[in-house]
Amino acid sequence: MPYLTAAVVFVGALSALNLVLALAMVKRLREHSGLLTGRRGAPSAELEVGTRIAEFETVTEAGEPLTRASLADDLLVAFLSPGCAPCVEKLPAFVTHARYLPGGRRGVLAVVVGEPREAAAFAAPLGPVAQVVIEEPNGALSRAFGVHSYPTLLRIGPDAEGRPVVTSNAVNLKRPTAMAA
CATH class of the missing domain: 1.20.5 (Single alpha-helices involved in coiled-coils or other helix-helix interfaces)
Incomplete structure (x- = not known):
């Protein structure tokens, strides 16, 4: 017992x-x-303001050539992936935000990273508001920008020497924008 x-x-x-x-x-x-x-709304830990964009060459989904030299002076850039839950959450807000940016599609670059068929379906709503590039992981733009996590939202502009650099790594999609001309 x-x-x-x-x-x-x-x-x-x-x-x-x-x-x-x-x-x-x-x-x-x-x-x-x-x-x-x-x-989720914090700055990208990978890219600091002032980070230079490396040389690259690619083609958008519309068949337009895209290089570092052809980037607009004030460019909103988004790196998104269809397999990323926060990317899926942010997609509608990003599309709405991009729709009202001055400069139209020329001022927005959306890079969709993933398997081509899945990425193409994910990128469909981006076409009317952005230059869209679909690439495999570690593609030309991902390497040039140094992006390894998604979503990554950036503002790009020229530095004192005219080369594109990250001007903001904390893009607020809820901030109102001016109507596109």
Whole structure:
């Protein structure tokens, strides 16, 4: 009988310890979820303001050649991926924001990274409001801009020497824009 009592006490203590550890783990996961949720609108950790854009050559979905030299002076750039939940969330807001930017499609570049068929379907709503490039992971634009995570939203403009650099790595899609001319 004393062995049975000891076994019950041991199992009870072990269960209590398991409960305490599970509650601590849930608390920690909630903290991490809060940090990740808060980071969605934060600047891209990869690209700092002033980062120079490397040379590249590619072609848009409309068949237009695109190089570093052909980038507009004030360009909104988005790197999106169809397999990325935050990208899917931001797509409608990005399309609406881009629609009202001065300069029209010429002032917006959307790079959709992923498997071509899936990326083409994801890029369809972007065509009327942006120059669209679909590329495989680590494609020409991803390498030139140094982008490895999605979504990445940037503003590009010329530096003192006229070369394109990141002018903003925290684009606010909720900020009103002027109507396109």
